[in-house]
Amino acid sequence: DFIKSFDDLHRYFIENAFLKILIYQPDTNKLKLPGKLADEIHVENDAANMVSFLDNIRDQNPEILDRIKSDLNDCLDDFKDIRFMKVKNNGAFDKKIGLIDKRGKIFWAEELSEGTLYFLALLSIIHQPNPPELLLLEEPEKGIHPRRIHEVMDFVFRMAEEKGIQIILTSHNTQLVDEFDDTPDSVFVFEMDNGETKIKNLLTDIVQPGNKRLEEKGLPKIYDTKLLGEKWFQGFLGGVPV
Template identity: 30%
Template sequence: MIKEIRYKNFKALRDATLPLGRFTLIVGANGTGKTSALNSINILKSPESFSWNDIVSAGADQDTVVSISLDSINWLWQWKYSQGYVDEEYEDEMEKGMAKILKELAEEPFSDFHVFSFDPEKISQSVPINSEKTLRNDGGNLAGILDLLKDTEPERWKELNDALEDWFPEFDQILFDRNDDGKYVVLRTKIGKHKIKAKDLSDGTRLALAYLTLAYLPDPPKIVAFEEPEKGIHPRLLKNIQEAMYRLAYPENYGEKREPIQVIATTHSPYLLDLYKEHPEEIVIASKDENGVHFERLIDKPHYEEVIQDAPLGEIWYSGILGGVPAHV
């Protein structure tokens, strides 16, 4: 598990440390480096996809450093390149260096890191009959992964369908149908047993189905991130989305035998934040001032219990007292 990531001159993160737990919810205004923080792990995963300009802070005249502390092996990894090396020749050197490091770290958890940003259109697309065995970051191949689950994990498949009924009481079964492009998901209505094609479901239902599926996979990625999981989801379903993320992060609480997955999510939703009142240790506030972006765990704010008391956490955050809200001119 990644314990913390430290940044120097990395995109919007000029000098910041992001503390992470098994589950971390980052709240903050736009432009407070939440996406950059997630992308930093992506860069370690596939450095060849990024150039120096993708990494360095604008106008930075010092080294860029991203340090990742992993508590499982208590090991700090550092990547450092001088600003003086910024030219084509040294970009190549950088990529060589990164490739070498990546090879060494191939077994490390962040080599299996995915930032999921589900797209309703992709979720409902037909997939080839013999499709790949992973859920794509945009939710593509949902039909393929669900069909595989049905064939190989009958118990999980039943649990998933039970959960579907809980999330969407109007449906009782996930089924599949075919067209010229392959197979696609359909949901069967409880009343009337009508089959509703995935493409005819609401965006929110499709998105929620992708979260639900990921939570019930037998072998999800080791680290997953969700950018604004509230997007397109009715506020009342956020409790279910929270449960899906918790199922990944705390499998033992849900009767799962697999290893915990590290989950990092970002949000702008007071409603989602309200659900974490009992777990302030899971909340990180991203804020920005004249010195740049800062990350701070809610639990590290002095007197935080006294200040918050029994008020809704989302409201407190929205008020601006916690920071992590847009500054006004």
């Protein structure tokens, strides 16, 4: 369409910016299912087409699949390779996915943990051709064993930085919140106030003003950015149920 005014131009850029935003919430139940044989070059929002995507890039972009295998092994070193197998479904053929461990045993998708499947989906999202510039993840810690949250999320953040992807995530997990001890300015707290949702920056709207009020009263500072998850759980940072 012809752009007639500055408002049209502004709206055009906003609309195109939103086209680059994708919200991903991998559905681990769907990740366990066989995938259709299709030419998939992008991962869907719920990653339900992950099997088809990985099977397709094996032929068209083998270097991407090799990178996914390598990254999977770096973070979840129990597994060293990915395997596909045709399965018959109502007269047609689908494909199922499995991971091969160090001993050569294959664990098919229905046998894998939700956390392992979720991480494989995240790798597929990040390494897909033309990945999104802005990636929104809803509660990415779901299905990940508590002992693996730190290493998995650290790995995802490093991969996103390498790819130039900005990540916005929501979480109700104290361990994941702890990952932001050193970057409190990256954390925003959402809470209800008189029926409205208020958004506060953890550093500039909570920690710094809180310490200033204490200092004015001659009291020692109690707001810091260490053990953020515990402080949030105890209610010091807001964002608690009402």
